[in-house]
Amino acid sequence: xxxxxxxxxxxxxxxxxxxxxxxxxxxxxxxxxxxxxxxxxxxxxxxxxxxxxxxxxxxxxxxxxxxxxxxxxxxxxxxxxxxxxxxxxxxxxxxxxxxxxxxxxxxxxxxxxxxxxxxxxxxxxxxxxxxxxxxxxxxxxxxxxxxxxxxxxxxxxxxxxxxxxxxxxxxxxxxxxxxxxxxxxxxxxxxxxxxxxxxxxxxxxxxxxxxxxxxxxxxxxxxxxxxxxxxxxxxxxxxxxxxxxxxxxxxxxxxxxxxxxxxxxxxxxxxxxxxxxxxxxxxxxxxxxxxxxxxxxxxxxxxxxxxxxxxxxxxxxxxxxxxxxxxxxxxxxxxxxxxxxxxxxxxxxxxxxxxxxxxxxxxxxxxxxxxxxxxxxxxxxxxxxxxxxxxxxxxxxxxxxxxxxxxxxxxxxxxxxxxxxxxxxxxxxxxxxxxxxxxxxxxxxxxxxxxxxxxxxxxxxxxxxxxxxxxxxxxxxxxxxxxxxxxxxxxxxxxxxxxxxxxxxxxxxxxxxxxxxxx
Amino acid sequence: xxxxxxxxxxxxxxxxxxxxxxxxxxxxxxxxxxxxxxxxxxxxxxxxxxxxxxxxxxxxxxxxxxxxxxxxxxxxxxxxxxxxxxxxxxxxxxxxxxxxxxxxxxxxxxxxxxxxxxxxxxxxxxxxxxxxxxxxxxxxxxxxxxxxxxxxxxxxxxxxxxxxxxxxxxxxxxxxxxxxxxxxxxxxxxxxxxxxxxxxxxxxxxxxxxxxxxxxxxxxxxxxxxxxxxxxxxxxxxxxxxxxxxxxxxxxxxxxxxxxxxxxxxxxxxxxxxxxxxxxxxxxxxxxxxxxxxxxxxxxxxxxxxxxxxxxxxxxxxxxxxxxxxxxxxxxxxxxxxxxxxxxxxxxxxxxxxxxxxxxxxxxxxxxxxxxxxxxxxxxxxxxxxxxxxxxxxxxxxxxxxxxxxxxxxxxxxxxxxxxxxxxxxxxxxxxxxxxxxxxxxxxxxxxxxxxxxxxxxxxxxxxxxxxxxxxxxxxxxx
Numbered sequence: 002x003x004x005x006x007x008x009x010x011x012x013x014x015x016x017x018x019x020x021x022x023x024x025x026x027x028x029x030x031x032x033x034x035x036x037x038x039x040x041x042x043x044x045x046x047x048x049x050x051x052x053x054x055x056x057x058x059x060x061x062x063x064x065x066x067x068x069x070x071x072x073x074x075x076x077x078x079x080x081x082x083x084x085x086x087x088x089x090x091x092x093x094x095x096x097x098x099x100x101x102x103x104x105x106x107x108x109x110x111x112x113x114x115x116x117x118x119x120x121x122x123x124x125x126x127x128x129x130x131x132x133x134x135x136x137x138x139x140x141x142x143x144x145x146x147x148x149x150x151x152x153x154x155x156x157x158x159x160x161x162x163x164x165x166x167x168x169x170x171x172x173x174x175x176x177x178x179x180x181x182x183x184x185x186x187x188x189x190x191x192x193x194x195x196x197x198x199x200x201x202x203x204x205x206x207x208x209x210x211x212x213x214x215x216x217x218x219x220x221x222x223x224x225x226x227x228x229x230x231x232x233x234x235x236x237x238x239x240x241x242x243x244x245x246x247x248x249x250x251x252x253x254x255x256x257x258x259x260x261x262x263x264x265x266x267x268x269x270x271x272x273x274x275x276x277x278x279x280x281x282x283x284x285x286x287x288x289x290x291x292x293x294x295x296x297x298x299x300x301x302x303x304x305x306x307x308x309x310x311x312x313x314x315x316x317x318x319x320x321x322x323x324x325x326x327x328x329x330x331x332x333x334x335x336x337x338x339x340x341x342x343x344x345x346x347x348x349x350x351x352x353x354x355x356x357x358x359x360x361x362x363x364x365x366x367x368x369x370x371x372x373x374x375x376x377x378x379x380x381x382x383x384x385x386x387x388x389x390x391x392x393x394x395x396x397x398x399x400x401x402x403x404x405x406x407x408x409x410x411x412x413x414x415x416x417x418x419x420x421x422x423x424x425x426x427x428x429x430x431x432x433x434x435x436x437x438x439x440x441x442x443x444x445x446x447x448x449x450x451x452x453x454x455x456x457x458x459x460x461x462x463x464x465x466x467x468x469x470x471x472x473x474x475x476x477x478x479x480x481x482x483x484x485x486x487x488x489x490x491x492x493x494x495x496x497x498x499x500x501x502x503x504x505x506x507x508x509x510x511x512x513x514x515x516x517x518x519x520x
Numbered sequence: 521x522x523x524x525x526x527x528x529x530x531x532x533x534x535x536x537x538x539x540x541x542x543x544x545x546x547x548x549x550x551x552x553x554x555x556x557x558x559x560x561x562x563x564x565x566x567x568x569x570x571x572x573x574x575x576x577x578x579x580x581x582x583x584x585x586x587x588x589x590x591x592x593x594x595x596x597x598x599x600x601x602x603x604x605x606x607x608x609x610x611x612x613x614x615x616x617x618x619x620x621x622x623x624x625x626x627x628x629x630x631x632x633x634x635x636x637x638x639x640x641x642x643x644x645x646x647x648x649x650x651x652x653x654x655x656x657x658x659x660x661x662x663x664x665x666x667x668x669x670x671x672x673x674x675x676x677x678x679x680x681x682x683x684x685x686x687x688x689x690x691x692x693x694x695x696x697x698x699x700x701x702x703x704x705x706x707x708x709x710x711x712x713x714x715x716x717x718x719x720x721x722x723x724x725x726x727x728x729x730x731x732x733x734x735x736x737x738x739x740x741x742x743x744x745x746x747x748x749x750x751x752x753x754x755x756x757x758x759x760x761x762x763x764x765x766x767x768x769x770x771x772x773x774x775x776x777x778x779x780x781x782x783x784x785x786x787x788x789x790x791x792x793x794x795x796x797x798x799x800x801x802x803x804x805x806x807x808x809x810x811x812x813x814x815x816x817x818x819x820x821x822x823x824x825x826x827x828x829x830x831x832x833x834x835x836x837x838x839x840x841x842x843x844x845x846x847x848x849x850x851x852x853x854x855x856x857x858x859x860x861x862x863x864x865x866x867x868x869x870x871x872x873x874x875x876x877x878x879x880x881x882x883x884x885x886x887x888x889x890x891x892x893x894x895x896x897x898x899x900x901x902x903x904x905x906x907x908x909x910x911x912x913x914x915x916x917x918x919x920x921x922x923x924x925x926x927x928x929x930x931x932x933x934x935x936x937x938x939x940x941x942x943x944x945x946x947x948x949x950x951x952x953x954x955x956x957x958x959x960x961x962x963x964x965x966x967x968x969x970x971x972x973x974x975x976x977x978x979x980x981x982x983x984x985x986x987x988x989x990x991x992x993x994x995x996x997x998x999x
Contacts (some may be wrong), residue, residue: 004850006850006854008973008974008977009854009857009862009977010854010855010858010861010980011857013977013978013981014974014977014978015967015978016619016752016967016969016978017751019753019757019969019974022754024760025756025760028623029756031777032769032772036769036770036778036780036781036784037778038778038780039597039622039627039666039780040664044664045623045626048626048627048663048664049623052625052626057661058526060661064657065653065657066650066654066656067601067634067635067636067650067653067654067657067658068606068634068636069632069633069634070613070633071535071611071633071637073606074606074610075605075606075607075610077607078607078611096674096706097582097674097705097706098572098578098580098581098705099580099581099583099584099585099608099705099711100582100607100608100705102580102582102585103581103607103608103612104611104945105946106611106615106945106946109948111951113949114949115946115948115950115953116946117577118577119574119575119576119577119924120574120575120577120578121574121575122571122573122574122709123574123706124571124706124709125708126706127706128677130679137544138573138574138575139574139575141546142542142543142573142575142576143575143576143577144575145541145542145543146541146542146577146927147577156675157605157674158605158638158674158675159674159675159678159705159706162643162674162675162678163678190642193604193605193606193638194604194605194638194642194643194675195640203602239624243745268953269953270953270955271953271995271996272953272954272995273954274930274950274951274953275953291980315676318595347915380959392796411807413958426865432625434630435625440830444832451614454624454632458579458625498631
């Protein structure tokens with residue numbers, strides 16, 4: 002024990018420096034050798050190498066039961082996200098209370114914003130007798146304390162397993178005057194053991210529309226010039242929804258976003274805490290029935306909802322997280338077709354500027370190999386954009402991806418010579434992707450914060466472009482959709498490429514001849 | 521002692537005003553959880569560890585969070601299966617910063633998420649068969665795994681699966697401990713029952729079924745760290761002090777812990793408990809069964825650290841007692857420098873705390889060491905014995921809130937305007953929007969460690985940077 006301490010008031014060492022000091026290094030070594038009874042360093046090294054092999058990949062892909070590091074969450078968080086895009090709406094999650102703590106935490110860590118939702122806090126007795134009383138008391142409390150304009154009810158798997166009936170329970174609670182009879186309480190059953198968060202999103206939007214539009218078909222409602230748009234579960238919703246509204250403004254079309262979280266998930270700091278902010282109003286939601294069309298920005302988030310809109314006599318169109326030049330073209334052409342207005346010159350100018358930027362930088366992306374993972378629509382949108390850049394999407398993976406999705410991705414790949422080495426992996430997880438990257442190397446990974454473990458293991462640089470992003474701040478405030486969004490995505494990709502080149506050419510006198518000032 | 525100046529707010533009146541917003545039935549129930557500490561009171565005067573009221577936005581989690589998230593999850597050389605639907609494991613994946621050293625995916629799995637990803641057919645036909653397969657696949661793909669735990673999610677207990685039978689069968693088959701944990705989220709009223717269930721699972725499935733490692737040689741100085749989850753390295757900056765005074769830490773529960781350390785724990789001479797709430801159960805069991813005494817300690821802030829080191833040393837011989845004094849003296853100049861630097865910037869600042877089951881009392885003196893004052897504190901999932909242990913830390917006039925609702929905390933903070941709110945991620949941005957400095961006191965706001973002398977320097981620096989950042993000054997627009 003020397004008298005010199007590593008820690009000091011002058012220069013406070015954080016965890017990432019403190020524990021590298023010799024006294025801690027010695028302590029770790031002693032703990033390991035004397036108390037942990039672990040495997041030998043040689044054995045660990047051998048197994049580590051084995052996990053990178055073709056043989057291991059085969060075993061890994063033979064898995065039938067265990068799921069490791071999936072790219073999906075469960076239905077209720079998607080439903081909660083959907084509900085939070087409506088004005089003054091409080092999500093009410095019927096079932097165990099811990100779930101809500103988890104959803105709020107997850108969304109908060111990404112958006113760096115408060116996230117409000119309540120639980121009916123069911124426990125053992127409710128498991129036996131059902132959660133009716135929890136619904137009755139819960140709605141009354143939530144209504145009294147949080148003064149919402151609407152309470153959107155969804156379920157945890159506990160309530161689903163015991164078979165609680167939301168429609169009946171809500172009616173019962175209204176009879177008991179938990180909330181006024183005419184107070185909107187839309188609902189959706191959102192079992193965690195079916196689909197994932199994107200299905201929950203779909204269920205909740207459909208639930209909300211159903212409660213305002215009615216369940217029976219009514220083709221003959223008079224249609225207006227309005228176009229509805231459903232964004233889907235999107236970590237970049239703050240930037241993207243605002244960009245969509247800007248585009249609609251340029252166009253002069255009446256675009257109504259159904260579930261717009263952009264203000265609710267981006268409130269200012271000015272001394273006042275806003276529990277609710279912005280969002281699609283109840284009146285707008287009602288009126289949306291009369292729109293001539295509904296667009297979905299994410300097909301796999303809206304299967305049932307779009308079908309429902311169709312039944313209401315609306316024209317529908319679906320996109321797959323439209324990113325890049327041609328995907329944005331398609332969106333604008335659809336808006337032009339539906340509105341009868343030409344694409345405005347201002348947007349054409351933006352397009353030209355985006356293409357110009359791509360041309361300026363294409364050399365750095367041409368032929369670069371990428372792994373892409375995330376939700377099904379994101380993967381399609383990202384793959385299309387990469388192909389436009391002359392990059393090669395190689396491994397495209399989504400735990401929520403189906404066989405149909407795999408075919409859809411394959412079709413996108415088949416449409417470009419740059420897609421020749423690409424393959425889609427539906428229903429697979431990030432442990433599968435680890436094997437894929439070790440056995441068939443790529444230059445970059447596009448995904449979310451969970452991908453940092455892949456980056457650490459494979460040394461392939463990660464670009465964070467989809468939910469959740471916990472360890473980088475504020476990117477969600479910038480759009481990824483539209484020409485402007487595509488430019489943002491382009492810059493993110495390029496920055497990572499340049500940082501990577503710099504980091505691998507910075508050894509003085511050895512590699513720094515390539516440490517170029519101009520790239 | 522009473523709070524220095526709290527005259528601007530009539531806290532008792534405030535509590536009544538806040539309660540007014542509730543429907544009558546809930547108002548009556550919530551009233552029992554809120555109190556203003558009186559002089560000479562026997563305890564904090566609040567009810568605790570009872571069900572949360574539906575619809576009020578409790579901040580609490582569930583039993584699964586208490587078992588998988590808190591107790592079991594940090595054991596690094598085991599794989600913990602989130603058994604049931606995909607969400608629970610997904611949301612708790614890498615959420616708590618339980619630091620460990622190991623080759624993740626090869627001999628350690630702390631920052632990975634394993635789930636049986638239940639589908640509808642598993643709910644209808646039962647998931648035991650799938651669980652068999654999950655364990656087989658884990659053992660094949662991760663041959664160096666030293667044990668497997670099955671962390672039950674809500675559906676498991678509702679559909680009547682027999683995970684204990686699966687655990688017994690698979691354990692025999694793979695020759696490694698397989699531990700079933702009945703921590704379904706609907707059990708109990710908070711994370712707390714999950715801690716208890718997890719402790720009991722260690723008792724029944726580790727202590728009863730395994731032995732301390734052959735060849736383990738005891739010394740008279742063998743102790744354990746129980747109830748330190750090594751958040752941001754807390755257990756490490758604690759362990760180093762215990763080793764410096766001449767003790768041998770044979771096990772860490774459970775931050776950076778291993779199966780072997782759990783198995784060897786009954787060899788300890790004394791169990792040292794930091795988080796009493798989550799691990800007193802196993803300490804009491806070991807006292808009863810193995811005659812191992814246990815002692816609570818507090819490594820937050822220099823006053824408590826010195827007191828704790830002396831109390832711990834008092835259980836051993838003179839050599840250890842001398843060492844403790846030497847260690848305290850060794851760190852004193854650094855502590856003095858930290859206080860000299862930060863106290864002038866923090867003196868008199870008021871803090872409101874709301875955390876889990878230990879820190880609402882344990883961090884109080886660390887704030888006091890910096891001249892700060894606690895004007896409100898409360899727990900998510902404490903029991904009565906925690907509130908009894910809280911009283912001597914806080915002063916008369918302190919507002920106490922148990923299982924506070926988002927509504928109540930917002931109103932209390934709004935009225936009392938502390939200089940700092942110390943709570944969790946769900947609360948953080950609410951109060952920052954109000955213009956109030958905030959520190960997360962579960963995750964240390966991604967900083968830490970906060971335990972030990974090394975941690976205190978970081979703690980002091982962090983409180984200063986939160987309170988004295990210039991951002992608060994530009995909040996109001998000049999127009």
